[in-house]
Amino acid sequence: xxxxxxxxxxxxxxxxxxxxxxxxxxxxxxxxxxxxxxxxxxxxxxxxxxxxxxxxxxxxxxxxxxxxxxxxxxxxxxxxxxxxxxxxxxxxxxxxxxxxxxxxxxxxxxxxxxxxxxxxxxxxxxxxxxxxxxxxxxxxxxxxxxxxxxxxxxxxxxxxxxxxxxxxxxxxxxxxxxxxxxxxxxxxxxxxxxxxxxxxxxxxxxxxxxxxxxxxxxxxxxxxxxxxxxxxxxxxxxxxxxxxxxxxxxxxxxxxxxxxxx
Numbered sequence: 001x002x003x004x005x006x007x008x009x010x011x012x013x014x015x016x017x018x019x020x021x022x023x024x025x026x027x028x029x030x031x032x033x034x035x036x037x038x039x040x041x042x043x044x045x046x047x048x049x050x051x052x053x054x055x056x057x058x059x060x061x062x063x064x065x066x067x068x069x070x071x072x073x074x075x076x077x078x079x080x081x082x083x084x085x086x087x088x089x090x091x092x093x094x095x096x097x098x099x100x101x102x103x104x105x106x107x108x109x110x111x112x113x114x115x116x117x118x119x120x121x122x123x124x125x126x127x128x129x130x131x132x133x134x135x136x137x138x139x140x141x142x143x144x145x146x147x148x149x150x151x152x153x154x155x156x157x158x159x160x161x162x163x164x165x166x167x168x169x170x171x172x173x174x175x176x177x178x179x180x181x182x183x184x185x186x187x188x189x190x191x192x193x194x195x196x197x198x199x200x201x202x203x204x205x206x207x208x209x210x211x212x213x214x215x216x217x218x219x220x221x222x223x224x225x226x227x228x229x230x231x232x233x234x235x236x237x238x239x240x241x242x243x244x245x246x247x248x249x250x251x252x253x254x255x256x257x258x259x260x261x262x
Contacts, residue, residue: 230245
């Protein structure tokens with residue numbers, strides 16, 4: 001089984017768990033300030049890891065509800081997994097969440113999958129081979145970022161940092177971006193934000209405090225769909241950096257200027 005096939009199957013297995021548990025009462029615990037985990041996160045991750053380790057037992061795994069101390073630049077293939085991206089939405093039965101599965105080697109993303117199990121939308125990409133979406137098992141359609149070139153007409157998504165100081169900073173940036181673009185919104189799932197940029201449904205998204213599992217899969221989708229991913233200031237983004245801007249590329253200079261860290 002290829003890396004991409006494994007990533008797809010792992011995301012689908014985890015997504016099945018999430019769908020089965022979605023309408024049931026959640027067991028929710030706090031793991032930090034404004035940060036929760038549910039029994040569904042844990043169950044979905046266990047299902048995902050069982051499948052991956054069955055095929056690639058020697059690979060490393062960096063997962064949200066697991067080890068966080070792995071070197072993402074290692075030559076050993078490293079799986080990067082968020083079993084439930086959008087936990088707060090899920091815990092409140094808001095139907096906006098996804099499973100994110102990526103594989104990196106030597107600091108370079110090789111495959112990425114973002115799966116919305118409720119809508120059965122499967123976004124996937126392999127390095128150098130393009131990005132695609134399948135809906136409910138239908139034919140794969142190639143993803144292409146938006147061709148819009150005016151920021152005043154753009155739809156942009158943003159995140160809400162948990163840290164109070166970072167949230168205050170984000171609020172300042174949101175005010176500037178909200179004044180510059182057509183619409184500003186947040187879905188509570190960075191994976192979906194990035195997938196939607198790749199699909200041309202959004203022109204851009206930006207986040208201040210992402211973890212590797214939040215962004216890895218979606219970042220590859222964006223670049224393979226013809227978009228651009230950078231640090232917030234326009235510098236080269238590297239796997240593991242938390243401040244990120246993703247766009248259709250055409251709007252990137254205007255977005256960087258609007259989000260200039262002042």
